[in-house]
Amino acid sequence: MGDTGRAPYARPPTTPSTPVTPPTGADPMPRLALYALVVCLLATTAAVVAFVRGEIWLGVVWVLLAGLSSNMAWYYQRRAKAAGRAGAS
Template sequence: MAPSSPTRRLPLFALVVCGLAVVAAVVSFVRGAWPVGIVWVLLAGLSSNMAWYYVRRARLERASAEANGVSRG
Protein backbone atom coordinates (compact mmCIF):
# COMPACT_ATOMS: atom_id res chain seq x y z
CA MET A 1 0.00 0.00 0.00
CA ALA A 2 1.38 3.41 -0.99
CA PRO A 3 1.86 6.02 1.71
CA SER A 4 -0.92 8.56 1.98
CA SER A 5 0.05 11.69 0.11
CA PRO A 6 -1.40 15.15 0.80
CA THR A 7 -3.32 15.03 -2.47
CA ARG A 8 -5.15 11.93 -1.23
CA ARG A 9 -5.78 13.31 2.24
CA LEU A 10 -7.21 16.71 1.25
CA PRO A 11 -10.48 15.37 -0.22
CA LEU A 12 -10.92 13.14 2.82
CA PHE A 13 -10.40 16.03 5.23
CA ALA A 14 -12.80 18.20 3.23
CA LEU A 15 -15.46 15.48 3.38
CA VAL A 16 -14.99 15.12 7.14
CA VAL A 17 -15.42 18.88 7.57
CA CYS A 18 -18.51 18.74 5.35
CA GLY A 19 -20.06 15.97 7.43
CA LEU A 20 -19.33 17.74 10.70
CA ALA A 21 -20.74 20.99 9.33
CA VAL A 22 -23.96 19.23 8.31
CA VAL A 23 -24.32 17.74 11.79
CA ALA A 24 -23.65 21.16 13.36
CA ALA A 25 -26.24 22.74 11.05
CA VAL A 26 -28.89 20.20 12.05
CA VAL A 27 -28.16 20.76 15.74
CA SER A 28 -28.31 24.53 15.28
CA PHE A 29 -31.63 24.37 13.44
CA VAL A 30 -33.12 22.02 16.05
CA ARG A 31 -32.09 24.40 18.83
CA GLY A 32 -33.62 27.33 16.95
CA ALA A 33 -30.37 29.12 16.09
CA TRP A 34 -31.25 29.79 12.45
CA PRO A 35 -28.46 32.28 11.60
CA VAL A 36 -25.80 29.95 12.97
CA GLY A 37 -27.37 27.02 11.13
CA ILE A 38 -27.23 28.93 7.86
CA VAL A 39 -23.52 29.60 8.39
CA TRP A 40 -22.94 25.88 8.96
CA VAL A 41 -24.84 25.04 5.76
CA LEU A 42 -22.66 27.48 3.82
CA LEU A 43 -19.52 25.90 5.32
CA ALA A 44 -20.79 22.44 4.36
CA GLY A 45 -21.30 23.62 0.78
CA LEU A 46 -17.84 25.14 0.63
CA SER A 47 -16.11 22.05 1.97
CA SER A 48 -18.13 19.81 -0.36
CA ASN A 49 -16.99 21.87 -3.34
CA MET A 50 -13.39 21.68 -2.11
CA ALA A 51 -13.61 17.88 -1.89
CA TRP A 52 -14.94 17.61 -5.45
CA TYR A 53 -12.26 20.01 -6.68
CA TYR A 54 -9.42 17.96 -5.17
CA VAL A 55 -10.86 14.66 -6.42
CA ARG A 56 -11.29 16.05 -9.93
CA ARG A 57 -7.80 17.58 -9.93
CA ALA A 58 -6.24 14.26 -8.87
CA ARG A 59 -8.16 12.44 -11.61
CA LEU A 60 -7.01 14.92 -14.26
CA GLU A 61 -3.40 14.70 -13.07
CA ARG A 62 -3.54 10.90 -13.16
CA ALA A 63 -5.05 10.91 -16.66
CA SER A 64 -2.44 13.40 -17.84
CA ALA A 65 0.37 11.29 -16.41
CA GLU A 66 -1.00 8.16 -18.10
CA ALA A 67 -1.32 9.98 -21.42
CA ASN A 68 2.29 11.11 -21.17
CA GLY A 69 3.51 7.65 -20.22
CA VAL A 70 4.63 8.67 -16.74
CA SER A 71 4.09 6.21 -13.93
CA ARG A 72 3.13 7.67 -10.56
CA GLY A 73 3.19 5.33 -7.58
Protein backbone atom coordinates in the same frame (compact mmCIF):
# COMPACT_ATOMS: atom_id res chain seq x y z
CA MET B 1 22.33 25.81 10.86
CA GLY B 2 25.16 23.37 10.81
CA ASP B 3 26.59 20.41 9.06
CA THR B 4 24.73 17.23 10.00
CA GLY B 5 27.08 15.02 8.01
CA ARG B 6 24.33 13.89 5.65
CA ALA B 7 24.33 14.49 1.96
CA PRO B 8 21.98 17.29 0.90
CA TYR B 9 18.64 16.25 -0.54
CA ALA B 10 18.82 16.21 -4.32
CA ARG B 11 15.55 16.43 -6.20
CA PRO B 12 15.17 13.98 -9.05
CA PRO B 13 14.97 15.60 -12.45
CA THR B 14 11.39 16.16 -13.55
CA THR B 15 9.76 16.89 -16.83
CA PRO B 16 6.54 18.87 -17.18
CA SER B 17 4.58 15.63 -17.67
CA THR B 18 5.71 13.95 -14.44
CA PRO B 19 4.00 15.12 -11.24
CA VAL B 20 6.24 16.18 -8.38
CA THR B 21 5.54 14.14 -5.24
CA PRO B 22 6.94 14.70 -1.76
CA PRO B 23 10.02 12.64 -0.77
CA THR B 24 7.76 10.29 1.21
CA GLY B 25 5.99 9.24 -1.97
CA ALA B 26 2.61 10.34 -0.62
CA ASP B 27 0.20 12.08 -2.95
CA PRO B 28 -1.43 14.96 -1.00
CA MET B 29 -4.42 15.67 -3.24
CA PRO B 30 -6.72 12.76 -2.29
CA ARG B 31 -5.89 13.40 1.36
CA LEU B 32 -7.02 17.02 1.04
CA ALA B 33 -10.23 15.86 -0.62
CA LEU B 34 -10.84 13.48 2.26
CA TYR B 35 -10.21 16.20 4.86
CA ALA B 36 -12.61 18.55 3.07
CA LEU B 37 -15.24 15.81 2.94
CA VAL B 38 -14.90 15.20 6.68
CA VAL B 39 -15.30 18.95 7.33
CA CYS B 40 -18.38 18.94 5.09
CA LEU B 41 -19.97 16.08 7.03
CA LEU B 42 -19.20 17.68 10.38
CA ALA B 43 -20.56 21.05 9.24
CA THR B 44 -23.74 19.39 7.99
CA THR B 45 -24.19 17.67 11.35
CA ALA B 46 -23.59 20.95 13.18
CA ALA B 47 -26.14 22.69 10.93
CA VAL B 48 -28.79 20.07 11.71
CA VAL B 49 -28.12 20.40 15.45
CA ALA B 50 -28.29 24.21 15.23
CA PHE B 51 -31.60 24.12 13.35
CA VAL B 52 -33.08 21.62 15.82
CA ARG B 53 -32.11 23.89 18.71
CA GLY B 54 -33.74 26.84 16.95
CA GLU B 55 -30.54 28.76 16.22
CA ILE B 56 -31.36 29.72 12.66
CA TRP B 57 -28.47 32.09 11.96
CA LEU B 58 -25.86 29.70 13.30
CA GLY B 59 -27.42 26.95 11.20
CA VAL B 60 -27.14 29.11 8.10
CA VAL B 61 -23.44 29.71 8.82
CA TRP B 62 -22.87 25.96 9.14
CA VAL B 63 -24.73 25.32 5.87
CA LEU B 64 -22.53 27.86 4.10
CA LEU B 65 -19.41 26.19 5.52
CA ALA B 66 -20.70 22.79 4.41
CA GLY B 67 -21.20 24.15 0.88
CA LEU B 68 -17.72 25.60 0.76
CA SER B 69 -16.06 22.43 2.01
CA SER B 70 -18.05 20.23 -0.39
CA ASN B 71 -16.84 22.39 -3.28
CA MET B 72 -13.27 22.02 -2.00
CA ALA B 73 -13.66 18.23 -1.77
CA TRP B 74 -15.02 18.09 -5.33
CA TYR B 75 -12.18 20.29 -6.60
CA TYR B 76 -9.40 18.28 -4.97
CA GLN B 77 -10.90 14.96 -6.09
CA ARG B 78 -11.22 16.23 -9.66
CA ARG B 79 -7.65 17.52 -9.55
CA ALA B 80 -6.40 14.13 -8.29
CA LYS B 81 -8.22 12.31 -11.10
CA ALA B 82 -6.76 14.67 -13.70
CA ALA B 83 -3.26 14.15 -12.29
CA GLY B 84 -3.80 10.39 -12.39
CA ARG B 85 -4.88 10.49 -16.02
CA ALA B 86 -1.92 12.71 -16.95
CA GLY B 87 0.49 10.36 -15.19
CA ALA B 88 -0.99 7.27 -16.85
CA SER B 89 -0.48 8.52 -20.40
